[in-house]
Amino acid sequence: MQNQNPNPDAQAPEDAPDLDTDSLANELEQLRGALGDLREEALRERAELENQRKRLARDVDQARRFANEKLLSQLLPVLDSLEAGLKAAGDATGPLKDGLELTLRQLLKVGEDNGLAQINPEGEAFDPEWHQAISQLESPGAEPGSVLQVFQKGYALNERLLRPALVVVAAG
Template identity: 85%
Template sequence: MHSENPTPGAQAPADVPDLDTDTLGNELEQLRHALANLREEALRERAELDNQRKRLVRDVDQARRFANEKLLSQLLPVLDSLEAGLVAAAGESGPLKDGLELTLRQLLKVGEDNGLTQVNPQGQAFDPEWHQAISQLASPGAAPGTVVQVFQKGYALNERLLRPALVVVAAD
């Protein structure tokens, strides 16, 4: 039976170069280092692709949430006019007032369905992030810094301010 393993003391075949163990060890170490670098680079690229994917998902979500911002902003004066008309018709009744109320409710419902919310801070503490004070008023029944009158309601779209509420604040 013929064995493929050379016997001790036999010469290596002529087609195998004579390499010493130091050279092979150095080559092996270089290959291990190159492999580690490739693995690290692949991990970095995978992380970068994952980050890009997350940014894209976030950007698409933001674009979807605020796509109607311009249209809803342009409807705010219409809402203000309807509310002013209802204030003017406060003592009256009839189909005109009923129509105004119905139209206002429908517009507010459309806005709410698209993420629009009213900011009506009557009686709340003044918040400069959401309210714009147009004056202060001595108000004995209200705590200082409290909104005592709302001239114009504010609006937010998906928790982002579209227009601050115009308010009068109780003086110190």
Template identity: 85%
Template sequence: MHSENPTPGAQAPADVPDLDTDTLGNELEQLRHALANLREEALRERAELDNQRKRLVRDVDQARRFANEKLLSQLLPVLDSLEAGLAAAAGESGPLKDGLELTLRQLLKVGEDNGLAQLDPQGQAFDPEWHQAISQLASPGAAPGTVVQVFQKGYALNDRLLRPALVVVAAD
């Protein structure tokens, strides 16, 4: 007697597609390629996040270092006026002059504590990055290109120029 019931596993069910090794190999290769792309994209995203974090830290640091730039820039004419007053009172002495000197020292100290540096290039080589030449003067005792007179001191805030020094340079 022959039975109509097939033995288990003898015949593939109709709903399972016939998969050959080439198809499986192609699908495996596609999945590997997709995985590699996803890993590469994840690395790029991680690098972008790291760069963004570094930019944010740098921007916050810059904002902190230069937060007082406007205020200190507006105080420069006050410093100039105090220095001009002291220069005018050079031959005098007394409490008024002492008060001017003390006020100037205190303002300069506050500026220095906040990153302000005074540029007084008298006798130094002219540097167009930090100095602005307003004229040249024949100076037999000075090397050509040397600052022989400072009309107005310059100032820098944390190594960034706020105002160049106005100078006279020894002629060639």
């Protein structure tokens, strides 16, 4: 009778020699190592994706918080002009001064609603991160390093400096 086995190299199970348990154990360890490596890689990729998601959410939040930065910084001279107009009006009363005050309050309210905060440090300690000193004056009644006069108010947008306050500082 002829051998009808399509694969002549394959042996029948009863003819199989005892398999080498050491080589199987080595192969099993290699496979376990490869599986561990794949698990670590999957964890790293998952962590990287999570970090990317958090970074993207943080970037979107920053973009949202500072989207109006250019517009608000362009409005600062308008606020300065309104304040200068009110200062020039002095003690005078009338509809023009009332209109200027109302317009200034409305603009400041819109700015505040969008994260704009005024920096008016008169009487406070000089802070070079928020104030820009334009001169120093001897002032016997003032604490050295304190702000004596504010020439131009500063502004911050969501706690980030938009424009420093221009100030005169008491000499020490």
